[in-house]
Amino acid sequence: METCSFKEISGGVTAARGYVSHAISCGIKKPTATRLDLALVFSTEPTTSAGVFTTNRVRAACVRVSREHMRRGDVRAIIANSGNANACTGEAGLEVARTECRLVAQELGILPREVAVCSTGVIGLPMPMMRIEPRIPELCRGLAAGKGHDVASAIITSDTREKEVAVSFEVEGKEVRIGSCCKGAGMISPCMATMICMVCTDAAVDRMALRKLLRAGVEKSFNRITIDGDMSTNDTCLLLANGASGVELAPGHPGWDTFCEALQYVLMKQARHIVKDGERVTKYVTVRVKGAPDRAEAKRVAEGVAKSSLVKSSWNGGDPNWGRIIHAVGYAGRRVHEEKVDIDIAGLPACRAGVQADTPSDDLRARVQAPEFEVLIDLHLGRAEYTVYTTDLSPEYVDFNRSEYAYWNQAKQDGLTR
Amino acid sequence: METCSFKEISGGVTAARGYVSHAISCGIKKPTATRLDLALVFSTEPTTSAGVFTTNRVRAACVRVSREHMRRGDVRAIIANSGNANACTGEAGLEVARTECRLVAQELGILPREVAVCSTGVIGLPMPMMRIEPRIPELCRGLAAGKGHDVASAIITSDTREKEVAVSFEVEGKEVRIGSCCKGAGMISPCMATMICMVCTDAAVDRMALRKLLRAGVEKSFNRITIDGDMSTNDTCLLLANGASGVELAPGHPGWDTFCEALQYVLMKQARHIVKDGERVTKYVTVRVKGAPDRAEAKRVAEGVAKSSLVKSSWNGGDPNWGRIIHAVGYAGRRVHEEKVDIDIAGLPACRAGVQADTPSDDLRARVQAPEFEVLIDLHLGRAEYTVYTTDLSPEYVDFNRSEYAYWNQAKQDGLTR
Numbered sequence: 047m048e049t050c051s052f053k054e055i056s057g058g059v060t061a062a063r064g065y066v067s068h069a070i071s072c073g074i075k076k077p078t079a080t081r082l083d084l085a086l087v088f089s090t091e092p093t094t095s096a097g098v099f100t101t102n103r104v105r106a107a108c109v110r111v112s113r114e115h116m117r118r119g120d121v122r123a124i125i126a127n128s129g130n131a132n133a134c135t136g137e138a139g140l141e142v143a144r145t146e147c148r149l150v151a152q153e154l155g156i157l158p159r160e161v162a163v164c165s166t167g168v169i170g171l172p173m174p175m176m177r178i179e180p181r182i183p184e185l186c187r188g189l190a191a192g193k194g195h196d197v198a199s200a201i202i203t204s205d206t207r208e209k210e211v212a213v214s215f216e217v218e219g220k221e222v223r224i225g226s227c228c229k230g231a232g233m234i235s236p237c238m239a240t241m242i243c244m245v246c247t248d249a250a251v252d253r254m255a256l257r258k259l260l261r262a263g264v265e266k267s268f269n270r271i272t273i274d275g276d277m278s279t280n281d282t283c284l285l286l287a288n289g290a291s292g293v294e295l296a297p298g299h300p301g302w303d304t305f306c307e308a309l310q311y312v313l314m315k316q317a318r319h320i321v322k323d324g325e326r327v328t329k330y331v332t333v334r335v336k337g338a339p340d341r342a343e344a345k346r347v348a349e350g351v352a353k354s355s356l357v358k359s360s361w362n363g364g365d366p367n368w369g370r371i372i373h374a375v376g377y378a379g380r381r382v383h384e385e386k387v388d389i390d391i392a393g394l395p396a397c398r399a400g401v402q403a404d405t406p407s408d409d410l411r412a413r414v415q416a417p418e419f420e421v422l423i424d425l426h427l428g429r430a431e432y433t434v435y436t437t438d439l440s441p442e443y444v445d446f447n448r449s450e451y452a453y454w455n456q457a458k459q460d461g462l463t464r
Numbered sequence: 465m466e467t468c469s470f471k472e473i474s475g476g477v478t479a480a481r482g483y484v485s486h487a488i489s490c491g492i493k494k495p496t497a498t499r500l501d502l503a504l505v506f507s508t509e510p511t512t513s514a515g516v517f518t519t520n521r522v523r524a525a526c527v528r529v530s531r532e533h534m535r536r537g538d539v540r541a542i543i544a545n546s547g548n549a550n551a552c553t554g555e556a557g558l559e560v561a562r563t564e565c566r567l568v569a570q571e572l573g574i575l576p577r578e579v580a581v582c583s584t585g586v587i588g589l590p591m592p593m594m595r596i597e598p599r600i601p602e603l604c605r606g607l608a609a610g611k612g613h614d615v616a617s618a619i620i621t622s623d624t625r626e627k628e629v630a631v632s633f634e635v636e637g638k639e640v641r642i643g644s645c646c647k648g649a650g651m652i653s654p655c656m657a658t659m660i661c662m663v664c665t666d667a668a669v670d671r672m673a674l675r676k677l678l679r680a681g682v683e684k685s686f687n688r689i690t691i692d693g694d695m696s697t698n699d700t701c702l703l704l705a706n707g708a709s710g711v712e713l714a715p716g717h718p719g720w721d722t723f724c725e726a727l728q729y730v731l732m733k734q735a736r737h738i739v740k741d742g743e744r745v746t747k748y749v750t751v752r753v754k755g756a757p758d759r760a761e762a763k764r765v766a767e768g769v770a771k772s773s774l775v776k777s778s779w780n781g782g783d784p785n786w787g788r789i790i791h792a793v794g795y796a797g798r799r800v801h802e803e804k805v806d807i808d809i810a811g812l813p814a815c816r817a818g819v820q821a822d823t824p825s826d827d828l829r830a831r832v833q834a835p836e837f838e839v840l841i842d843l844h845l846g847r848a849e850y851t852v853y854t855t856d857l858s859p860e861y862v863d864f865n866r867s868e869y870a871y872w873n874q875a876k877q878d879g880l881t882r
Contacts, residue, residue: 101795102791102794102795103793103794103795103797103798103799103800103801103802104790104791104793104794104795104800104802104805104818105794105802131787133787133791134787134790134802134815134818134819134820135819136803136817136818136819138819168787169787169788169790169791170786170787170790170815170819170820171787171820172820355773355857355861355862355865356865359861359862359865359866360865360866362862362866363865363866365866368588369551369552369586369587369588369589370587372522372552372587372588373520373522373551373587375521375522376520376521376522376523377519377520377521377522379521380521381521382521382522383521384521384522384523384552385554387522397552397588399554400522400552400554401552401553401554401588402552402588402589402590439773439862440862441859441860441862441863441866442859443773443777443862444773444777444780444857444858444859444861444862445859446777447773447774447777447778447781448777448778448780448781448783448859
């Protein structure tokens, strides 16, 4: 095994060579807004590409179209907007997504199926195509290197900050880069989250290997996170590889393991960014289940604890409430034996063999004040493990999500639905 | 089919003949408290009995002991406390539950297995048996008719009001009564809720018929409610029948159908009471799924919508947000076809064939301001149906559940754990 030898670099989604981008403000969300809300990323070279999408049975129009276009595995442009999810918008929504791809392709001299489309925002509101369509030529003409940060800005919604991760490593004297940006914030749950993640590398990678790698990577990162247990209609993670580094990678190749590690690092770090920037979130909690009889049971228990409103409320209060954790272990698991369950909170024993451990509760409480801690649950029934990354639930989250109505109504009055 | 011919009466859990009760204040929760927290219900006649308990793999000591005692089906006394759940208390907790039954049995001249025990309150804290044990003789000596309301008071925790339902009907000139009390408030989810429900009738009913009836009744009432999606360790529903009315009932008997209807009415009304009095709840929402390909899919979809934090937050804000509802339909269901989904909110079309319906959103919004409304989801895939009764999620719920730590710590300082 190679040692991990990549390093973080700046540059976001266009950090790798051969990628250009542009982002503009169309007023998709508010007619008078000046905030960036439409972005384009383009590889100047042909690519191989892979995508992973929401498993929600209700899928946004952009997800449907992007899946279709991803089938060939040669997508080299991604158009993305925030402010409207283009979900539950019927045939008209599909037409919008297809038109976006067609217009971008025309401008760039590529095929429509070489364009993927991502949208994020409110569900069920028709897309304001009259605001988007006339701006697409301008969007394409502005493409340039070094503007990845604008893409990161244009795709966020209730996120409080841009999410960019890029890395670089050397393979036989040549530098390979991976750049990425993503957005998260609400409706975050496996599998996957209300998220868009774009990853662009300048390695050349066979499309089948790329697909396999992305699927495995998402499984260990974005599919392990939950903020509110609500799986979105729009989740999309896209990976483009254009070979601009002059390095071709494949399983068995000297640089392959480093590439895999570096990509995994990027995905995991972005997943972590999403959780830490969850809507009105104050804690980052790792829920690790071990000693499970099988992986499915470990997963059920970890997700059960990570999704429990009562457990999450207690974390918000800085309360080391192991009683609520074990109650969730008990209803989420199918084979749990209460008298075998150990729970550690932030490294201290909280529960041993199903009853309270000796740790002074003030010590536990002190640890749970930290913005980040681990809950380790040992079922003592086998060797399977599963880890989920999650957050607390705050009164502010609920308050924040009480109403989109005013926005919705305003959007209609402003004519933002055509 | 008979027409429904029962009427509501007063009297709570001891409304039926042959039941006596008493409740006292032991300071289980706070040493100085004067609030009733220990109750006893007793049938002066031998009974048949049935019980339904939590399916959580982590079960309170009282649930384990009561299940054991219910096996013979002749329980005639129920001792219940609030303030401590006697859950995750290990062997010591089991010993407490068994001792409670033994002491009550001694005082009343019955067998320990004729006593059931219920506890509700905090998980993981040892029971303050030193406060309970010396008071049991007094609890038993105070038994009298007409004091059912005190039992209803003694078992509630974060409930804001007592929950009593009693009915009466005539069978061939003789009056049969069913009385009940219950508690709910938090950790409410199928199957079942953090609830205790005691139902006492003066009909004589065969124990096998009684069991079947209770199971079916709970399935349609308490197993259909969810407040926070968190299934408790202590859920218990007990049904006692003592024959004091002189009426013996069995399937096929003239009064049987009325009895079944009356019992169902009692259980459903109590389930409704629990939901309406959920912690910091402002809405009572019926989620009805129809047109499902099978019952399991209908159930998945109904529970998915009823448990979605985002959907529940929007109800709290009086927001008729069908987009969030359909997103939950999509992730909860396995066979949903988005383009077939219709959603009505409070009787008005909100979504048709997966896209927004024509109903003006102000009209929808006006309906969702009501404290009670129905969400009807038609999947148009078959004939199966399922209904769940639920609530909104409020910032106040989260705030209320942020910390039990202060209470916990105080309890220890006050010596309330022995």
